[in-house]
Amino acid sequence: MQFASDNAGPVHPKIMEALSRVNTGHVGSYGADPETDRAVNMIRDVFEAPEAAVHFVATGTAANSLALASYTQPFQTVFCSDTAHIHEDECNAPEFFMGGAKLTLVATEDGRMTPDALRVSIKAEGTRGVHGPQRGPVSVTNVTERGTVYSVAEIEALAKVAQDFNLPLHLDGARFANALVATNATPAEMSWRAGVDVLSFGGTKNGCMGVEAVIFFDPEKAWEFELRRKRGGHLFSKHRYLSAQMSAYLEEGLWLDLARRANAANARLVAGLRTADMGQFLWSPDANMTFATLPAKIHAAAFDSGASYHLVDGPLEGASFDTQLGARFVCDWSTEEAAIDTFLAHLKA
Amino acid sequence: MQFASDNAGPVHPKIMEALSRVNTGHVGSYGADPETDRAVNMIRDVFEAPEAAVHFVATGTAANSLALASYTQPFQTVFCSDTAHIHEDECNAPEFFMGGAKLTLVATEDGRMTPDALRVSIKAEGTRGVHGPQRGPVSVTNVTERGTVYSVAEIEALAKVAQDFNLPLHLDGARFANALVATNATPAEMSWRAGVDVLSFGGTKNGCMGVEAVIFFDPEKAWEFELRRKRGGHLFSKHRYLSAQMSAYLEEGLWLDLARRANAANARLVAGLRTADMGQFLWSPDANMTFATLPAKIHAAAFDSGASYHLVDGPLEGASFDTQLGARFVCDWSTEEAAIDTFLAHLKA
Amino acid sequence: MQFASDNAGPVHPKIMEALSRVNTGHVGSYGADPETDRAVNMIRDVFEAPEAAVHFVATGTAANSLALASYTQPFQTVFCSDTAHIHEDECNAPEFFMGGAKLTLVATEDGRMTPDALRVSIKAEGTRGVHGPQRGPVSVTNVTERGTVYSVAEIEALAKVAQDFNLPLHLDGARFANALVATNATPAEMSWRAGVDVLSFGGTKNGCMGVEAVIFFDPEKAWEFELRRKRGGHLFSKHRYLSAQMSAYLEEGLWLDLARRANAANARLVAGLRTADMGQFLWSPDANMTFATLPAKIHAAAFDSGASYHLVDGPLEGASFDTQLGARFVCDWSTEEAAIDTFLAHLKA
């Protein structure tokens, strides 16, 4: 009954095995090893992007911050959702890596920016000469931090807005696999074909130990990225162990299988909550995260029974019995059907 | 015959096993897991420092930069050796994390600062009111980047200088284990008892996959460090896999065993080179790194036979047959005696 | 008919005279001159703050950014109005000087934060452990960028909120004199007695050539500020010419006289616009700035007649004849009654 986060679960065995597989002998460090070449090429294949520049880091915050820093001048502002991970959950890392650039927050209802709201935001910035920040990249998150998913068409529509202002488009794909599974899109469709210039392609939340790829579909920024990665302390000396995670993740579609499992687990949970009819869904639970409100007494009982998840608007302590309190439930590849069913049974009890 | 770097070798099997050991079930992320508590406490025990604040990151550059940033204001300067890793090999990472602070380079003969040279350097800075940078931390590296080792007494002497100016002392211990083994010092003797305030305690170069501990012997800066770590993208979500490496590394003295192997391998290589009498040692090969000059023809033959190591003053191409060219040879825990002997045989042949 | 800005007008003759007065002989540079001592002491007297640390810079952006940087860690966020100059008009300078800290925007109706809105904003930040930014200073602007003025009681109420969270309070007083005149408050009442920790005390917009004082009512941060000022390139070598502006500005209450003139000019303009009844006031024109909507045809006629002011929502071009368009009118000490009357006559014609 663990729904706290998709970074709380274990690493998939095949990824563990890959670590052992490459753990032999001396190889070049800092990425000059055959496993890294292999993983880079697998990503190029998967994304149908033979020219892409691909680099690995170990955390999502590093991937996002370094990707944005490569495209942003310190006197610019990045346009993103008001719920974006880069705004809410990275302790000013993007601002740090970008040298003090700003984030301009686009208000959203469910984590997804609309093209109109994005356009209004962009129009409003960059109009005060040297006095205000200049327009910088647009950053989109899919799966959003509200658990909703942009369709390919929606990404394309945002990309169109960015292009109208000649701005680069970054996609925070910490849960990119879950978004693909939810939309039946191909990697290329959801990225460069839709207009994405640089992608943070997540592995960690979907069964890896700690690896994210930053994929530049136009390799022009690749060398600058490499220098920024080193300068950020994010270049691994024993790099093969990042690469091996990534190659095992991609091998025979493991990454999509894992995302399918997580999304399916979430769907089972959603169906159960719907049946129980105890609260209401805050946003559409499109992938592997569900936000729903439940009465405080139900939360209390759930926690008592050993369930683990986060409340999203304030603590349980002091809440009256019937207050509806929002919660976030996250499933990952390892979430078992039995755990969901047990959890639902507890809720109903 | 792999002497390129101690980050080119494999991970020790016991550390791999530890990764598997903790790879079960859901645990708290971002360090809120029992394995992290365990590893932190093991470090406190090993260092006889029950109050120390201990945090893990994955790279040495992150450890050094974040440790220094926690002690340095952007209008200060850090005193370090002119061969320090933080100066030579981190692509301005310390300057980045410190917000633009400077490094003041203390000239050394063999990578080791003398107390006198350090004192002169500190005296010369901080004397121009607001016009020059203010005095910041002293940063010492042990094992040095020249392969030499400071004794405990030498660290104490440098600490004394720092204390005379009321400056904190950072120790870059990427090869801390090798330094201990070379000096028969205890962890406490080589760190807080000698006057070290914050230690970058390396694991990666000595058999781990990628983990370094930053140890604050005075925990006052710990919370700031945690925020800077997150802001730097260096907080691992699946943190147990960093911690498990560290606990396996410390378990039953594995870390010192590995360093002993590396230092012993280096000693065997040194003895062989000495016997061969083909070149000369640039600096005293105190731990697991040896710098020596050899004739260009010997290098050429060595590389032809498959040996791997770095030349330190310029390329082999174009060098005349008998030119003496400096080289760096590094041994790690996995360097085999046979490889050394074969290599030496090639050199002599 | 010049209402574009209070930085478009000339320097008051008494301030020009002061520049000539001090223009004799050699004196210590970088602030080590008697005129600087004199100006600092005059500020201490005027603010009834004998312990205050006072430093001069030449621009408002420098004053705000350096003041905030002295109180803000790079992993924090500053709470300010969504119309604040530090957000809208300084091209990321605060973020730059603070090393990448964030601004959290508090929504306002008329430029003035309410204590409740501020409290909600502060409560919402600083609750995500290391993941979100930590709470930093509160920054208030008086006169606001909407031309409204906080009363002393309103500043006190905001200070109370800041104190509840143990946060420092910065006041951007680029138009501090105009705010005092509008409220009949004393300098001390509107600053440290109300709970302000550091004040950007403006001179430039009110008749000086280019001087702002940063006043730390608690001098603890003074030395850090001096270093940050130098590091920012904002320490003047020929410092006496900053100081002389400030002392002439304060001498015999010139500064308040100038603000009275500017506010009176604005009141005359407001009265005229009210009589004309051509548009409506967007916000209460409490000091020397007025925001009002007028029909596009009136704007066109005004510009044709040589008037100068800024439209605040979009260009005149393409606007239909009767569209109401917002405009900002600013008066300064040099605005003549005749110019206002002529302008009003043009509008009515």
Add this chain to the structure above:
Amino acid sequence: MQFASDNAGPVHPKIMEALSRVNTGHVGSYGADPETDRAVNMIRDVFEAPEAAVHFVATGTAANSLALASYTQPFQTVFCSDTAHIHEDECNAPEFFMGGAKLTLVATEDGRMTPDALRVSIKAEGTRGVHGPQRGPVSVTNVTERGTVYSVAEIEALAKVAQDFNLPLHLDGARFANALVATNATPAEMSWRAGVDVLSFGGTKNGCMGVEAVIFFDPEKAWEFELRRKRGGHLFSKHRYLSAQMSAYLEEGLWLDLARRANAANARLVAGLRTADMGQFLWSPDANMTFATLPAKIHAAAFDSGASYHLVDGPLEGASFDTQLGARFVCDWSTEEAAIDTFLAHLKA
């Protein structure tokens, strides 16, 4: 007998008059005024550079830091003399504005880099892949901080080295006028014709109140510079008062007259010291600064008689009577012959 600094003297009357001349009526702020256009065009004329982009700031540190920041990425290093003002006297401002880039110090004997030493320095950097900083601009100072002057040919030789590595060349010309007068070079010869890409053109030390021009001979970086200037808080709102200083400075060659006076005063001082034969010159006193050693007893007598200048190696207190102590003597446009003669008489007495 004031030889402390060329920023300790007064502003030339013609420059004061220019401030009064422009002090009338409302004009556009932030540089959108006719006086700014006029000053910019005068600079273009004087430098025979009709395409140059010219921007004004108030301090030399701002000029240098912003000029370098426009040409330097944060992962690069700037090559400069070990006595450069940007290294010694700007409290890390260049590092701050460049986002944490490094300075690589080229050792000099008399403040002037030799082409060979510069070449060796550049060669040694930029060779460690992503591990070390990348090569950035070369920054040269003329007049140097040792009072020596580069000839045009020497600047050309350094420019040649920079060009060999495709690096931009910055010239810190805080005392550019004094260098021209010392060498009889034209502004164009000493700048763009010699290979300088961007020049910090000083006014403050040579009779202005506080103005420096940053001259980009290739205007490509001009817009970025404008944004960085605003972001640094260095864009003056009442900009006409910077521009008026500069136009008066250039009008009818005033700037060169003032430099001639300063250099002539220095020559008189040098001749006198030479005659007195009391000490020795540390470096060739080519322009308006002289470094010489004198016995401690002479310094004591000089200070007693009211002379003002800086000792360069340690305090007078405690020095024995006959110890030779180095001193720096600086003349400016206002240094009177009588003061020099009186001072020399005191020394001899």
